[in-house]
Amino acid sequence: MTFERSAAGKATNRTRSMERIAFVLIDGLADIHIPALGSLTPLEAADKPTMDEVAAAGLNGLLDPVEPGLACGSDTAHLSIFGYDPRLYYRGRGAFESMGAGIDMAPGDIAFKCNFATLDTATKMVIKRRADRHFEDVGPKLCAALDGVKLPSFPELVVKAKYATEHRCGVVVSGPGLSDDVSGTDPLKDNLPLQVSTALKSTPEAQHSARVVNELSAVLHSVLQDHPINRQRVADGSSPANVVLLRGCGSRIAVPTFQQKHGMRACMVAPTKIIAGLGMSLGIDRLHAPGTTGDYRTQFHIKAEKIAEALTAGQYDFGFLHIKAVDDTGHDQQPVLKVRYLECVDVMLRQLIRRLHEAEAAGHGRYAVCVTGDHSTPVLLGDHSHEPVPFTIAHVRHVVSIFHIWLRETA
Numbered sequence: 001m002t003f004e005r006s007a008a009g010k011a012t013n014r015t016r017s018m019e020r021i022a023f024v025l026i027d028g029l030a031d032i033h034i035p036a037l038g039s040l041t042p043l044e045a046a047d048k049p050t051m052d053e054v055a056a057a058g059l060n061g062l063l064d065p066v067e068p069g070l071a072c073g074s075d076t077a078h079l080s081i082f083g084y085d086p087r088l089y090y091r092g093r094g095a096f097e098s099m100g101a102g103i104d105m106a107p108g109d110i111a112f113k114c115n116f117a118t119l120d121t122a123t124k125m126v127i128k129r130r131a132d133r134h135f136e137d138v139g140p141k142l143c144a145a146l147d148g149v150k151l152p153s154f155p156e157l158v159v160k161a162k163y164a165t166e167h168r169c170g171v172v173v174s175g176p177g178l179s180d181d182v183s184g185t186d187p188l189k190d191n192l193p194l195q196v197s198t199a200l201k202s203t204p205e206a207q208h209s210a211r212v213v214n215e216l217s218a219v220l221h222s223v224l225q226d227h228p229i230n231r232q233r234v235a236d237g238s239s240p241a242n243v244v245l246l247r248g249c250g251s252r253i254a255v256p257t258f259q260q261k262h263g264m265r266a267c268m269v270a271p272t273k274i275i276a277g278l279g280m281s282l283g284i285d286r287l288h289a290p291g292t293t294g295d296y297r298t299q300f301h302i303k304a305e306k307i308a309e310a311l312t313a314g315q316y317d318f319g320f321l322h323i324k325a326v327d328d329t330g331h332d333q334q335p336v337l338k339v340r341y342l343e344c345v346d347v348m349l350r351q352l353i354r355r356l357h358e359a360e361a362a363g364h365g366r367y368a369v370c371v372t373g374d375h376s377t378p379v380l381l382g383d384h385s386h387e388p389v390p391f392t393i394a395h396v397r398h399v400v401s402i403f404h405i406w407l408r409e410t411a
Helices: 049-057 074-081 094-101 139-146 204-225 228-235 258-262 273-281 300-312 325-331 335-361 396-410
Strands: 003-005 011-013 020-026 059-063 110-120 125-128 158-163 168-174 243-250 266-269 318-323 367-373 389-395
Touching (some): 020 335, 049 389, 049 396, 074 273, 094 110, 094 158, 094 243, 110 204, 139 168, 139 204, 168 204, 168 243, 168 273, 204 243, 258 266, 266 273, 266 300, 300 318, 300 335, 325 335, 335 396, 367 396, 389 396
Parallel strands (some): 020 318, 020 367
Antiparallel strands (some): 003 011, 110 168, 110 243, 158 168
């Protein structure tokens, strides 16, 4: 991109010739060597010709999404990858989850990224932090029961709840005197006590908000404990979703938009609500993609088609495509499944590159593709870890050239 100086001495955009970028982020991509896979990582074990072609055609390396040695969350990792230092801008993941789920947030509101979990009411131990990953049928019904609950000690506050994905929901509290400088109620591991929220700062607002959070936790538990869905789950021998773990209290961040910061019009396909809400906070347009679910059932080909359509139509310069299912395989400790889903992503990537190449060959822009992850989720650990993640970036035309060279060599 070139610039010229106006009479006032300010730089003005003279040409807009940048390549459009398809950015594919595979959540939980990185891993460690696994004996069951012949001491290979899932990425090494997977049949992934398209990723190999991108790597052969472009630049490759390893990156620490936030900083070396940090087992970061998806929210801080994405914020950093998008070019926003989480040490400066991060205010908790609750606002991202809740906004992505469809709850409007105003300045002063506080929000939580929540899990439906199972609580032993006698011991107050959280038996299962995720009552059930397959929660799509009952989650919206339970959220409908929680939406608008009243807090007896705080009648001036309004509570909003909305289902997100899998076992997750967003909860927002609106009203005067609130602060996001409070801890949550999630013990972070199974078979540990439900936590009591505390103020993280000595301000009156933080101390007040901690009391609000503890009453909110108790009220939500009371509603869920006697809900007909949970009575039926207990009768069927399933774990009741009788508590909401309130995690990552946050407020909406105030930052320059992605376009203001990078000079690119950006869109995303991200069914996972926390990523969608983060994108919305940065002014990234969210594309509607029916059939994409943010879990194992997602339709990968629809994601590729939506991003290709948005970029080749000239509406956007940067298309972000988020893949969640690979991360789920790590959390569920399924090494073979992680390999298989990486192979599904590779097929999707070939579809995306083909669409972009067809547009480029027809004279409708030039394109680059980047593939990376946000953190490691080793299947042997079942949780995020600190390993760096691989990345590769290449011009689409160079990827296609590599494909043709390899095709001739194997003919």
